[in-house]
Amino acid sequence: MDFEYFTQLFLGGLTRGSIYALIALGYTMVYGIIELINFAHGEIYMIGAFTGLIISSVLTMMGMPTLAVIVLAGMAAIIYSCSYGYTIEKIAYKPLRNAPRLSALISAIGMSLFLQNYVLLAQTSDFLPFPSLVPNFAFWEPYSHIISSAELMILLTTLIVMILLTLLIKFTKIGKAMRATSQDKVMASLLGINVDQVISATFVVGSATAAIGGILIASHIGQINFYMGFIAGIKAFVAAVLGGIGSIPGAVLGSFVLGWTESFFTGYISSDYEDVFAFIFLVVILIFRPSGILGRSQAQKV
């Protein structure tokens, strides 16, 4: 077996998995806290990419240095996506919080379609070229045949985001409030936690990671369109389910497993069946572990 080819596929899968993880985190956090599959989450990611494109084009035209463009476009995308995530929760999910879960799910699908078509009308239905924001670092040149600078950037950013998120959830006040709310909303509110605020915060944090993922992948692939959130959203959702939805380490693990599956199968068998392999793998995992790799099976109280 060619070891270098294997390494390439391994790292390619890792990169892919990182992107899935950034989106899957939003799915799993929202599910963990209000047991809703937020189907509009892929669209948040798409909106992040569009905002990134618009702002980075403007800034590049103004002649800003590359680093400033990355940081400012990233910040703008995060802020914009967060405000969308916050608003979606307030208008589409909050009024349905005590309704049957199916209603909220349909509301989520509606929100997803609405946002896709909104961007289609407000922007364009064409593929837009996305500038490669990450330059080829000179010091990385010797290794760039294995993994490019852009991919390295994706890996590093994902790693930093994960560490920050872990710290946020484990050690901060809002993190504790999130864990408490996801376990028992009534008890949390009886201890003085403003549950509405915590849910909003969850949407904001999830949207921020999705926006980061949106910019990174757009700059890596080089083009975006209004439909990009759909398939990425489905894949990230698969990753979250694979790892055990509601569990944050599960979402990350599921994303990497999915990334590697796709990478190795397309590398060694055929690239035509990329999605097929991903979904076959999901089916197999769910047959043997219905609640996902790290998910805990829940006894239903009757």
Place this chain on the structure above:
Amino acid sequence: MKPILEVQNMTMDFGGLRAIDSVDLSIEKGQIVALIGPNGAGKTTFFNCITGIYTPTSGDIYIYPRGKEERLNGLKPNIVTKKGLARTFQNIRLFTSMTVLENVMIGCHAITKAGIMGAIFRGAATKAEERLIVKKSYGILEKIGLEKYVDELAINLPYGAQRRLEIARALATDPFLLLLDEPAAGMNPQETMELDELILKIRNREGISILLIEHDMKLVMSLSEKIYVVDYGKKIAEGTPEEIRNNPVVIKAYLGEEIDE
């Protein structure tokens, strides 16, 4: 003496079912009051109405912290908690995957100020506050006698300790009134005796008033200064333990009616 909690004419309907039927109740500062009655009498619903989980159909709930009158009807549970009411549940509702210390720290959130921004950027004020919370939580755990479990996961505690942890967590919100829903449920006699001491200690040392739902009559009679009896949502009696013990209406509610020939 002036009351600190006053419930006037409170009624709670669920569709056609009247779970609570114009009940009055008042508690004075530092008093231990018990709410008793057969299963399904509406005791827990009563707690849910006071703590903001339900909004009562009619009637008023007033509290008098520092002598000022405030109406609780329709306030959300987190606001009611901030105003100084804390409660525990019949079934244990700890945050099982958190440590004992974290469980108590969550309770302290009600009285801290640092918001989301503070949590993310972690300024000096946030850090100082965090330290204060940890110190306070340790203090409460020591008082309740759980200091040896501090870093244990809540789920790994013995049953009696879990019940005490619920009380510790409720105390962390700095209440002036503690509502305990069957705190002795499932406890062995030894644990019940320790609970009896703990409740007295909380009242005597902190001056916190206590409203208690309990089926263990020995505990109720030894602790309470005043007892309210409800049945089918209606208040059927109130008085001192002595009066309640000899009240024929209460005996009838608990034991059923004798058939007179």
